[in-house]
Amino acid sequence: MSTTGVASVETPTDTPAPYRWRWAALFVILAAEVMDLLDAVVTNIAGPAIRADLGGGASTLQWLAAAYTLSMAVGLVTGGRLGDIHGRRRMFLVGAAGFTVGSLLCATSASPGMLIASRVVQGLFGAVMLPQGLGMIKEMFPPKESQKAFGMFGPVMGLSAVCGPILAGWLVDADYFGTGWRMIFLINLPLGAAALLGALRYLPRSQSGGKPRLDIPGMLLVSLAALLIIFPLVQGREYDWPAWTFVMMAASGVVFAVFGVYESRRSKAGRDPLVVPSLFRKRGFSGGMALGLVFFSTMQGFMLVFSLYTQIGLGYAPLKAGLLMVPWSGGMVVGFGIAQAVARFGRAVLQAGTLVMAAGVFGVWLTLDVVGDGIGPWQLVPALLVTGIGMGLLMAPFFAIVLASVEQHETGSASGTMTAMQQLGGAFGVALLGTVFFGLLGGGIAGAVDHHADGLRRELTAAHVAPAAREHIVRDLRACASDRAVAKDPAATPVSCTRLEKDTRSAATSPEAGARIPAVLQNAASSAFRGGFGSVMRTVLWIVDGLLALTFLLAFLLPRHARPEEAGGH
Template identity: 60%
Template sequence: MIETTAGETRPPGAEPALFRWRWAALAVILLGEIMDMLDSLVTTIAAPTIRGDLGGSAATIQWLAAGYTLAMAIGLLTGGRLGDLYGRKRMFLIGAAGFTLGSLLCGVAVSPGMLVGARVLQGLAGAMMIPQGLGMMRRMFAPDEMTRAFSAFGPVMGLSSVAGPVLAGWLIDADLFGTGWRMIFLINLPLGVAAVVLGLFFLPPGHDGHGSRLDLVGALLAALGAGLIVYPLVQGRELDWPAWMFVMMAGSGVVFTVFARHELRRQRRGGDPLITPSLFTKRGFSSGLAVGLVFFAGMIGFSLTYSLYLQIGLGYSPLKAGLSQIPWSAGTVLGFPVAMAMQKHGRTALQAGAIVMAAGVAGLVLTLQLAGVGVSPWQLAPALVVTGFGMGLLMAPFFDIVLAAVEPHETGSAGGTLSAIQQLGAALGAAVLGTVFFGLLGGHVATASDRDAPALRTSLASAGIAASEQDRITAGLRACGHDRATAKDQAKNPASCVRLESDVRTAAGAHPQSAGKIVQVVQASGLHSAKTGFGAAMKITLGIVAGLLLLTFLIAFLLPPRAREDDGTATA
């Protein structure tokens, strides 16, 4: 007798009965996807508020994103295999429960370290939960129903991408029950409990019947190699790039070389490697990994730094920052159906998406250049729509094209590896572009202060301030702006800012009739210099993002022209 998806038995040769609760089970799977999607987006909006409450350095902001995605990247390499070994329903429920626990720990975190650790737990649990959905869907649905089932993912992912930043901003501003930013994590508790309870009743039991031993050594090597490259990229700037940081990055290459040899040796001995080595003999797949790494690094790095610019640079509230990103999400939703209509063009559609997205990013640079520090969300919206539209064009055909040359028996390993590279790219994007952005701030704020100095001197002179005092205040404002932008601990007022405050008080005390004006012009000049410096850093960061998108376009020439044809053969 043979087990069916419902956990029953049937005679050999009989058609398997479709799982009775398959549509309810799909809803549970989508609930898990929603939790993951929301939590991968919310910290880009909440990070400045979290840092203001818990303290920590600029690296804390980067780790909130990179810790989650790095943990998920490593976990995805084994998440699907765990489902093969112990049952997909069981691992989905354990992953959902772990994700809920991680969300609770995030919500009650009392230090940056505890919060980042809880984010890592969320990422590992998500990597255990998410891969099980595809395996269960393949067992639950007949081939003619699979298209309908998969079609539910597009709207759900699109809605989540729109709702994530807006929901995070609203929850922070609403400060429900005095929880502030904590509610962005605590809201997962009812969702997680629902996923576990409903999953117990509606997810299909049973095993796929092809489990094998875990490659724990391979998993540890992959985790070590990824950690050795991401950690220095996040922490290097704040530790002044000691030599051992570069040793760590070089060590990452050595570890990945050992990992590759281990995987080959394990396959030759008849074991089941973490990643099927034969995948890397296929140019299309290897190139697809490079495309995914570069593209997702640029996309996530852009998302993080742009949110920081809106809130810290322009002073937007979390809700306003979230609402300001709706045009980007809306453009992405619009791009997906256009990409589906262009499906026969395959790689061309993907490359068109990269070019359109790069044009949108260039449009943002132009908007910031023309509008200056007074730029409004409405002025940013057109370029954001174009950026999102390009992203939709690129992402829709990406996975199908990359997997075009993969053999059926390699699909599981290929899908897990591609998803892991996507998350690793996200972690690298948060690390690299976050480091670039914060590294540029101090110098550009100081340069902006120099440019604003003549106007400040004129205003101070009109208030009766002597030339020597003008020199002291302008020099102090420059130093304060630079030190505040580069401060490792935002909760601590830099010594230069303390001196500036003292100098301004002294000048105001000596000219009581102009005291209010003196304070006002110094504050206005400092704010203008800070916004200008943030804008300059953002424009350079956007230039790097555009460069990564153009690199994505070029690497994509190595991909197969289009996805696998219906007859199951790969396109040459």
């Protein structure tokens, strides 16, 4: 959700009557938010089904989420500026139409590359659409009603978080009209059409008094810097980390520095910067940006990895995987509610949320460690519920507390920058934790085969397999399971698996053994697959808890309390 509206508020002596259709307009704006929130999470659930249909490597699963959040991040502040220049209603209509067309392109994609490019289109037009809504709310609602209007966003975010994974899983499993995963994008067509018709009828026509100039060089610099860090993180593992990946990541830091210098000079020259440089001289804002980058990276990365673990590692259907996220999402709604009740404690609520979320993540680790390969969905519910409550407690006061150190005239730029950082953090987290997860997976599954090797040898002995052939089969299974898990093309058969098949046929000494050995290998491979995924997931959970510990420490840079007028903010 973007907060890139204009900060200035006029207070004339004769206050004009509030906009007549303001509540109808609010629901149009909320419909746009729902489209964005749903599309940010649905590919986590539908990703494996998409990959099975269109092909592509492990990085395809990461790009499905990262392409959307990255393009949204680099476009948000610019989207807010476009509303100031050309009018918010007009840019909302452009954004909603483009987002709907982007959804249609996603639904009709014939290759991973086309789908990822279509996700970029969705993200860019979403970045044009979303900032306009909040700016219009500030214009339409009188002060006594504005908090109630902004308060609608919390329930909508919570409901979308609960319904998004379930809706995605249901649509993929139901396979309406043979569309499969494509229906998660086709459903945006009626939603987009309704948003467009509602916008034409109910959104107010308004034009900003002073038109800032669009900072195109700044936009290009920050886009380039973000791409230079995200692209090598996602693609580096598939290319075996060549030197150019590290050069790109180093260049990203240089480009970000150039962007900072350019924005400072542009501001001193009296021109409109993309980001107000004075914001970063405030410890509370800079600390909030750092905290947000770490936290939103952690949250989005963990959600992707956990979804991959449940669907690929545990073999859950998309709907079952989506339903498993209900305790997490429901816990987040509970956390939002608790945070409102204890808002007077300010920063302490955010830090308590970090600790509760870390405890929940540790609970997930403990459940996986104690239960092992045979884990079921109900056993994960308590830990996921606690994790969600902690996340709600952390997120509820975040924006208001960070904005407490910002001057009133800087609020528009600060809000847009923070929301762009939120999206950029999500893309970074998907790239980072996704890369760690897939990077460890081959070794994790190989280690799980080693763990089951003695039992496999006993089963092969019972099938009258000779000792030398037994060792060949165990070695081949280890290589095959590892290679298949990290294969760039899931449809291709690794050489090690072809060799395993050949050795299995030659080891059979009778028809009975020929039938029994494949079944033994299938059971061993299935157990090793689940065990390997579980082992890697536990390692990632330690990383997540480490990042949450860093989030807790960074919170000390924030002001203790939000401003009174922002305490009920969104």
